[in-house]
Each structure stands twice: as structure tokens, then as C-alpha cells.
Amino acid sequence: MTNQIYPCLWFDGQAKAAAEFYCSIFKNSKITEENPLVVKWELNGYQFMGLNGGSNFKFNEAVSFTIECETQQEIDHYWNHLISNGGSESQCGWCKDQFGVSWQVVPKILSQLMADPKKSEKVVTAFMQMKKFDIEKLINA
Known part of the structure; x- marks a missing residue:
């Protein structure tokens, strides 16, 4: 269906x-x-x-599609393909494809990391410095 x-x-x-x-x-x-x-x-x-x-x-960031990824390999796959052929990188896992559509390529573990009160502030600080998410750096924040 x-x-x-x-x-x-x-x-x-x-x-x-x-x-x-x-x-x-x-x-x-x-x-x-x-x-x-x-x-x-x-x-x-x-x-x-x-x-x-x-x-x-025209498209803008008011609407985006989120791709929740299990692994860094998945993040790399979607990110690299979406920004190819004239797409562009933005901050914190956001990018635009060649047609101007906005995407968020995020690690599935992010919500778990953000739910930990002892870790969440460090995770936010880490991802605010990223364009494409790096799962290992988020886990080690």
C-alpha cells in the first residue's frame, strides 16, 4: 500500500x-x-x-527531508550523492541537492546522545562545528 x-x-x-x-x-x-x-x-x-x-x-530550508542513518558509511553515501552535481553543504548535517531541495543526513544515535543530560551539551558543541555528521566524533564528545 x-x-x-x-x-x-x-x-x-x-x-x-x-x-x-x-x-x-x-x-x-x-x-x-x-x-x-x-x-x-x-x-x-x-x-x-x-x-x-x-x-x-523555489525550494528553501523551511521544508527538508531527514535521512536517519545507522552507520558513517550510510551518512557518507547519502551526503556525497546529494551534494554532487551542484548541491551544497550546510551546517549540522544539512545539505541541498542540485535541485535546491534541503536534506538532513543524521545519525540514528543522535537522539540517544542528546537524551543523555551529561553528554548532550558536548554533543551539540561538537555537531555545531560539523557540516557532515561524524558519528565517532559525536560519540567521543
């Missing part, structure tokens, strides 16, 4: 290119439907829709 509620991303004629890009990064992903106006795809079972709506609207 696909999700009944899913995001629609507004692209300036690049919906299919975006869908192909995202499907190349995430396992178990595929384009499920396409026509000149709309492209639908699934990333790990979650449905997305891209609309070729023109240049009226």
Missing part, C-alpha cells in the same frame, strides 16, 4: 531528472508514473510527486 499523504515537489521542468536522481541514490526506489506535468516515484516505499510547475516557486 502506498502512503495516502505524500509530498509534491515543485520543479522548473526538472521533475523527471529529479526523480531519476533520487531513485539512483536510495535503494528499493523506482519511478511509478510519469507524464509531461507530473512524475511520481517511490523511495524505500514512500511516495513522492514532482510537478513541472515552472519557475514561480
Whole structure:
């Protein structure tokens, strides 16, 4: 069953290119439907829709997609692919892809580290100095 509620991303004629890009990064992903106006795809079972709506609207950080990662290898995979081809790095695990969509690539262990009152302040200090998260540095903070 696909999700009944899913995001629609507004692209300036690049919906299919975006869908192909995202499907190349995430396992178990595929384009499920396409026509000149709309492209639908699934990333790990979650449905997305891209609309070729023109240049009226641009993406910004008010909406981002979070990728929770088990390992540093996963973080590196998603981060490196998302910033490739004109994407950009930001702070604290945030980046933008080539289409301007914002992503948060975060270690799953982060919430556990933040829940420890003795460690949380040091963890925040550590990740405020990072662009891409480094799990080992967070654990050792």
C-alpha cells in the first residue's frame, strides 16, 4: 500500500531528472508514473510527486527531508550523492541537492546522545562545528 499523504515537489521542468536522481541514490526506489506535468516515484516505499510547475516557486530550508542513518558509511553515501552535481553543504548535517531541495543526513544515535543530560551539551558543541555528521566524533564528545 502506498502512503495516502505524500509530498509534491515543485520543479522548473526538472521533475523527471529529479526523480531519476533520487531513485539512483536510495535503494528499493523506482519511478511509478510519469507524464509531461507530473512524475511520481517511490523511495524505500514512500511516495513522492514532482510537478513541472515552472519557475514561480523555489525550494528553501523551511521544508527538508531527514535521512536517519545507522552507520558513517550510510551518512557518507547519502551526503556525497546529494551534494554532487551542484548541491551544497550546510551546517549540522544539512545539505541541498542540485535541485535546491534541503536534506538532513543524521545519525540514528543522535537522539540517544542528546537524551543523555551529561553528554548532550558536548554533543551539540561538537555537531555545531560539523557540516557532515561524524558519528565517532559525536560519540567521543
